[in-house]
Structure formats: structure tokens, C-alpha cells
Amino acid sequence: MKARSKRLMLVGGGVVLLFAAVALVLSAFQQNLVFFHTPTEVAEGKAPTGKTFRVGGMVEEGSIKREADGVTVRFAITDTAKIIPVTYKGTLPDLFKEGKGAVVQGKLENGVFQATEVLAKHDENYMPPEAAHAVEQAQKAATTLSQ
């Protein structure tokens, strides 16, 4: 083989490899994105059914109830405008409290959000940005309505 055709093969192989890798990355990316929706969007039916997504807001006061098994928890997430009921089985984060910000990830089934993951804030000053965003959106909508 001539040096030139060898180089061509090397470059060609590299380009094919690179394209395959990029295709792989992009398709994995497409399939595994998790979108975020505010409780208002979920109530308006804008959230997908049967697909995993995230909802954030405040944990509604007085909404945390435990089932008899002790590990299944029911609570509600609100952006102060709409309320979404959530069920979750497992240990809650240390900083999960009523009236505080939280983000849940899971699927919507018959109007109830089945959470597989619950994220709360990490320290006193920190609010999950997504939860803060949801409350902000709802309050902005409320002020526009009242005007």
C-alpha cells in the first residue's frame, strides 16, 4: 500500500469512527432527556403521559401522609396556583419538609404523579432552581391575570 492510500484509510477510518460515536451520543441524548414541567403545566395537560419528566415546586402544607407500611408516602407539590398529588416509595431526603422546595421525577398515572426520585434542597439557603422557577412562573401568571 502506498503511504498516501494508507493515510487515506487511516483518516477515513477515523472519520467513520467519529461519525458512529457522534450518532451514538446524539441518539442516547434524544432518548434520555428528562423535561421539566411546572404543576400548572401538568394540570393543563401539557406534560407527557407515560414518559418520565420532572415537576418542581413547594411541598403543600399538611399534605404528607404515610401508608401503613411506613415507606410509601403521599404528598402534593404546588407552585401556589395548582396542586399535583404525588406518591413515592422509599426514603425521603433529609431536607424534605412541608412548605419547602422539592423536585420530583417520575411518571403521571391517572392524575397522580408516581415519583421514582425526590430531590430536596441541599442546605438552608438553597432552593432547587427548578422549584423556584415553577413558583415564580405561577406568581407571574397570577399578577398578569389580576391586572
Added chain:
Amino acid sequence: MIPELGHFALILALVLSLVQAVVPLVGAQRNSMALMAVGRPAAQGQFFFIVFSYVCLTWAFVTSDFSVQLAATNSHSETPIMYKITGVWGNHEGSLLLWAMSLSLWTVAVTVFSRHLPDAFLARVLGVLGLVSAGFISFTLVTSNPFERLLPAVADGRDLNPLLQDPGMIIHPPLLYMGYVGFSVAFAFAIAALMSGRLDAAWARWSRPWTTIAWVFLTAGIAVGSGWAYYELGWGGWWFWDPVENASFMPWLLGTALMHSLAVTEKRGAFRSWTVLLAIGAFSLSLLGTFLVRSGVITSVHAFATDPKRGLYILALLVIVIGASLLLYAMRANKLMGGGSFALVSRETSLLANNVLLTVASASVLLGTLYPLFLDALNLGKISVGPPYFEAVFVPLMTPVVVLMMFGPFLRWKDDDLAAAVRKVAPAFIASVLIGFGTAWAVDHVTWRTVLGLSLAAWVVLASIQLLAGRLKERAGASAGSRLRSITASWWGMWLAHLGIGVFIIGVTMVGSLDQSLDVKMKEGQRAELAGYSFVFRGAVDADGPNYDAARGNIELSRDGRVLDTLTPEKRVYRAQGMPMTEASLDIGVFRDVYVSLGEQLEDGAWIVSLYYKPFISWIWMGCVLMGLGGIFAAADRRYRRLAAREAAGAGQRVAASA
């Protein structure tokens, strides 16, 4: 008074860093020995003042001087002394100072171990490091002064984030920073080489031990961080693809590629362009990591800072560093052509393929980490990219890397016969696929992921054994001892680090396939079963610490009626911030960990208890230890010191001749 001294010392350090940046660079350009000689004392003086400044800040924490803002927000009079000292870097300002101090330490190390470098080259290296240092110290002084006073002083501090009050946090940040910052040395060597137009094997050889040692620190830092997350976050995960973890993993991937590319450049003179780009890339990703963690742009445990001004400053620094180095690269690219030629089937090709794959892997982490930030910044919606994406990308990208990693060493440099090489490794390859299937079947978990993972691990182990056996056979006549001694330290380093990858894969595969967990409500005296282990809850008692109140559960762990251990997980509330914390308790073993953490206490006095069975999880960190050891062996190779001595002697003769 002492905080002001510290502030003043930091200003002096900035002045010295500017001197170190400008004078030697001008000297190298004008070929003036006197100007070039300024670099070394300037770097050493800068180190003295940064350390002095750092000690002053630590003093404010240790003596609980709450008239210093930073101590007031990150320490408390009741905090244990160890966490007062480490609290210095458990925040934005202090960790920047630690960053600057690590950089200065690396620079001083360069001044000490560089007697053999040509003066102009050393002057340029120190100049580049001085520029980076000036950027960071001025950033600290302008946007994040750690010595800011709080007047009037508060009676007591707000305490360090309880998550950070842990032995893992004592060593994790310094190790990680030494790794991050260490790539600045590889970067400075590459830039100095570009400036002088001297990109040859010598440059690669000078750069190699520094790059490898930085990589060892980064590996250790990431491993310790992962171990900390495992036992501290309370649910037994060891890697979360959290943006902050990704921030350290990206430079690691590119740094790994750089180490291997440097090897080719040194041995064969090839890949010079590529090596320079990787050195620029690895350091840029370190800076990007600092930006991601320090600007507070991401949702994460580590995001202490929320001031956008700081983010912009680092971003500007990042743009300048990347822009200027790429510009310099473009100007000098014509000098980088050529180098050792090699055939399609050669060790160079296998190394190049792995380099490309590691770079793509690094880019895929970058995409997954930055894309959500971009969308958010452009108000295009909020998304998150979680572990499923990274797993979907990493398994197919890393599988060929691991296969090639063990195949490459069987190939000769420059040119080899593919058929012959394949024949050589075919038995080991087929055996490992069989072992993968057999083991997966034996543990009753035949999924493609388990089979793939175990086959790859078996391939690494078998090929390692074959490689060692082949190496020992080379000198058939000699005694076993002399045959072992004839193997160089850098070869052992390669062998150990690659074997470490195999051990790591065993851990990841086993814990990913076979771990079990159970959340259960337990009253005193109740029993729960998981993975053949029996857990009896013996109640919980008060166990208050110096700065927290706690309940300590008592769980008896037994198997087949034999008591193995008493586990004591805690639920703590740190008094200063009223912050609750879960402290897990582990029974650690070579082949499995049993992991228990306490959830909430319910109204009827029962507790929610989480039980985890984690097979082979410690192999993950054993693998990292082997990789780190491999790096240490490789960097300690006698060859570097011998060549350094020869070059130093050569330089001496040249000086003598010119005099």
C-alpha cells in the same frame, strides 16, 4: 490584624506572580539570562506569600475569629478542630485560595526539579504558570476576598455545611485540586514548546512525569470523592453523573488521553499536534470545571457560590486561556507536521483510536453537562440529563477502549502483522467471553450488560497475565529475579493501571447487576431479611456530638444465625443550622458491603430503615488504587532521572564551552 496581614500577603503574591509572568517571558524573547533568572525566585517568593496568607486565614478559623466574614459563615466555636481547618476550603473564597496555593506548589516543584531544562524553556514555563496564577489570585482578590471583615462581629458562626464535616472532605478537595491544577504544568510545557517552536521528543519526555503525577492526584481525588458520596449521602450510590462530578471526570478522560499521546510523542515523535491540543484541552476542562463548580450555575451539592460576577470572571479567564493558546497553536501548526510514520496496524494506531474514543467520551460528558445550562440560559425550557444518558453513551464507547487497551500492548510500534497479533490474543479473548457468560450464569444474572462487563474484566485480567508472561519469556536464560528486575518501572505502571481498570469493571458490573435494597419500617426487636442477611433492630438511643444532636440506631447483622456485626447508623441534626443529616453505617467486606441508614422516626416510635447489600463495591476503589499506583510507578521510572542528569551535564558543558 492577622487577617489584614493575610490579605496583604496575597496582594504581594499577586505582584510576584505578575513579575514571574512578565520578566522571564521577556527574557526568553530577548535571550537575556538575567531576566530569565528572575522566574525561579519570583515563583518561590510567591509560594511563600500564598502559604503565609493561607495560614492567616486558617488562623481566623481555628481561633474562631468571627469578625472575618468567611469564618462566621463557615465555622462555629463548637466545630471540631479538624473541621475548622478543613472548613477553610469548604467554601468559595477559601477553595480559590487553595487553588492558587496548589498552583504555586506545582510551580515551585517545577523550579526545584528542572535543573536539566534549557533556561529559555524553563523561563517560558514559569512565565505561563505565572500568568495563570496572576489570573486566579486577582480573581480571588477582586471578586472573592477571603479576608473580608464582618463588623460588628457575630457572637458565633453559622458552621460548616454538615455534609462537609467528614474525614473524606479532609483529603478530597486538596487531592482533586492538585490534580486539576497539575494539568496547568502540562499546559505550560506545551505552550512553552509552542513559543519556542521546539516540539520534539525531549519536550514530551519532560512533560510526561508531570502529567502522570497530576493524573494520579486527579484519580485519587475522584476516587475519594466517590467514596465520600457513597457513605455520606446515605443511599449507597457511588457515582451520580452530577455536574460537579462530571467537571472532574472530563479533565480525567482527556488527561488519560494526553498521557498516552505523550508516550507516542516521546517514543515515536508522532501525534505532536494532537498532544499539544490535548494538553490545552485538559487544562481548559480543568478551568471549565472550576467555572462550573465555582459560579454556582448548576444544581448541585457543591454549588456554594451564587454570584454571577464571579462566573463571568472565570468565564473570561477561560476564553482568554483557550483563545490565546489556540491562536498560538494555529500560528505554529506548520511546525508540527511530520514525525514518525506508522502503518495501519501498529501500536500507534491502537493508541490513536483510544485517544479519539476518550476524547469523544469527554465531549459526550461535556454535552450532557452543558446542554441543560444552555437551554436554561436561552429560556428554551428546563431539562435534565441523568445517569441513563451517560450510561447509554459510556458502555458502547468504553467497550472498544478496554478491548484495544489490552490489545495495543501486543502490537509492535510502527508496523505489525494483524493476523499474527490476533492469533496471539485469540485464546485469551475467547476464554474471557466464555468466563463472562459462565460467571453471569453462575450468579444467575444473564443480562447482556453483566455478560459484557464480566467478559471485559476477564479480558483485562487474562491479557495482563499473558502480557507479563510474554515479557518474562523475553530473557529465557536469566534467573527469575533478574528477569523481573529487567522490567522497567514504567512498564509495571502501565500493567498495574490497566489491571486496575479490570478490577474496577468487576466492581461496577457486580454492584450494578446484583445489589439489593429494602426500605422497611422497624420497631424495636423487629427483624428484616435481605440477600441472606438478617437485620434485628435493637432500638435507637441519643448520641449527641460536639456540634450536633443525634439518634443512634442499633442494628444487629447476622447470617445463618451467626452475629457478624452491630451497625450503628445515625440521624443527626447540626445545631447551628438546624440541618438534618443521615450518617450511614457499613459492614465492609472484600466481596460485599452491607450498608444501613436511618430514615425518619414515625409517630408510633418505629423508624424507617434502609438496608443495602452491595456486592464487590470495594473493587471499584481497589481498581482506582491500582490505577493510581500504576501512575506512581510510571512517573518514578529511572529513565527520567537518568536522562535529566545527562541533559543537566550536557547543559553544563554547553555553558562551559560558551564561557
